Amino acid sequence: MYLHYSAISDVGRVRRENQDSGYAGPWLLTVCDGVGGAVRGDLASSTAVQALRKLDQQPDEDLLGQVAGAVHRADDRIAELVEEDPALNGTSTTATVVLFDGTRFGVGHIGDSRAYLYRRGEMRQLTHDHTFVQSLIDEGRITEEQARTHPHRNLILKALDGIRHEEPDLFEFPAEVGDRVFVCSDGACGTLTDARMADILGSGSPDFAAVELVRASLEAGSTDNVTCIVAEVAEEAPPEDLQPLLVGAAADLPRRMPLSGAVGGLFRGHRSGDTGEIPPVPSDVPPGAFAGDPIDPEAMRYAPRPPGRYTWLRRLMVAAFLLGLAWVVLAAGWSWSQQQFYVGEVDGNVVIFRGIDADLPGLSLSHAYEVSDVSLDRLSDIDAETVREGIDADDLDDARSTVDNYAAIQDVEAE
Incomplete structure (x- = not known):
């Protein structure tokens, strides 16, 4: 058919x-x-x-x-x-x-x-x-x-x-x-x-x-x-x-x-019967207006279903999930940062820091881990400035190796 x-x-x-x-x-x-x-x-x-x-x-x-x-x-x-x-x-x-x-x-x-x-x-x-x-x-x-x-x-x-x-x-x-x-x-x-x-x-x-x-x-x-x-x-x-x-x-x-x-x-x-097209709407008639009806029914036509029950509980669960996710991300970031090391200066001495060489408002992302007896006063101006700016290290052993190098330089300068 x-x-x-x-x-x-x-x-x-x-x-x-x-x-x-x-x-x-x-x-x-x-x-x-x-x-x-x-x-x-x-x-x-x-x-x-x-x-x-x-x-x-x-x-x-x-x-x-x-x-x-x-x-x-x-x-x-x-x-x-x-x-x-x-x-x-x-x-x-x-x-x-x-x-x-x-x-x-x-x-x-x-x-x-x-x-x-x-x-x-x-x-x-x-x-x-x-x-x-x-x-x-x-x-x-x-x-x-x-x-x-x-x-x-x-x-x-x-x-x-x-x-x-x-x-x-x-x-x-x-x-x-x-x-x-x-x-x-x-x-x-x-x-x-x-x-x-x-x-x-x-x-x-x-x-x-x-x-x-x-x-x-x-x-x-x-x-x-x-x-x-x-x-x-x-x-x-x-x-x-x-x-x-x-x-x-x-x-x-x-x-x-x-x-x-x-x-x-x-x-x-x-x-x-006539099948002619209906004349256009006069210009002074607002779109969709009906006689005696100031509201366009088309604009108000779709009436969505009311929200389901326990909407507040679903929103609370979503908020809790997002907060938990943010906490996991922050915890992972903090754990990673505490596995990083760099060499810097505290009170004129060369120090190994644990963390990353950066700070957030109200939060320090590093702390002094090992303080050496190498004094910046006994290093050249260039070496001292390099230490003050911070020297990245691959790990703790790499940071200690850097300090040992400066200790050797200090001993040579002393002789």
Whole structure:
């Protein structure tokens, strides 16, 4: 079996930048929705998609292993970006990945982008949101309808951020001819009802459905970026001119809905609706602002899990380890220094010192070990100055040999 696919991404009515990224190819469908507002969610999503798109080749038997590995590599790549530029700390992205091997689909998911399956006239949600409101739904505290207008509907609990290394949800299911797989950012599924999405998915070609899902989301009042990927399972190979599609922030030239109201002049809006691009945001509207909402939900979207219990104990153990390590290093350094010797001067006499000829503030690294009866007054000015500056020795025997040489010189000078 083969995939016939289409992908569309639109910046939407409110936001100036598209933080969604998407990719559709013969083997791979993926949507990543960047989180972070000012800390470049667009960079996180595009980085993740660029890493994930390497999956777009015929998979081996370990379908889920390949998906999991690609998600972890995307997370590692985001970690590298944050390490290179600490100003990006806090950026993250959702990731919904669907890998096709010709007979089955493998899915990896983290965050609140979604994957749906439309089969034989019925649609079901494949992925489970990692969000605060989804946890309330799971507990029976609110309904799905209430979740659409909940004040904290934007808070996600898991994302790829290069720091927490969350594990994605992984599962697979068999493919059937006629199946339609729909992958989208929350700009679509957070606005459209399941019935409306099913109505559109059951109409026209994948390209028509993708365009209409974006248009319907914006028409329904979505204030977020909207990215939709639709793929249909078919027995016939797709047209040869169907190339992989890269959309949103990850695309060099993002695919946008043309002002003419059609894609390639072939597809028109659902039931004659307009598919024109939404006009730009007025200059006096701050980025991401909603009417009556002074805070950009995108900037507050990622709600990391609270710190684990006994955080103070872990910090104390780390501090104790570091102090112990420092003590070991200092002890090793002191032990080495006390095996060193040099020749110097104390009160006009030649003396063998144990330690190194250096001092730290408030700490002497050497002490007089053997005092000889060789007086600097009985040596030449050059020899006396050499002793005062300190003479390194390989070991104690070498230091004693140096003193004996000066003693012999002293005796010659005395005769």
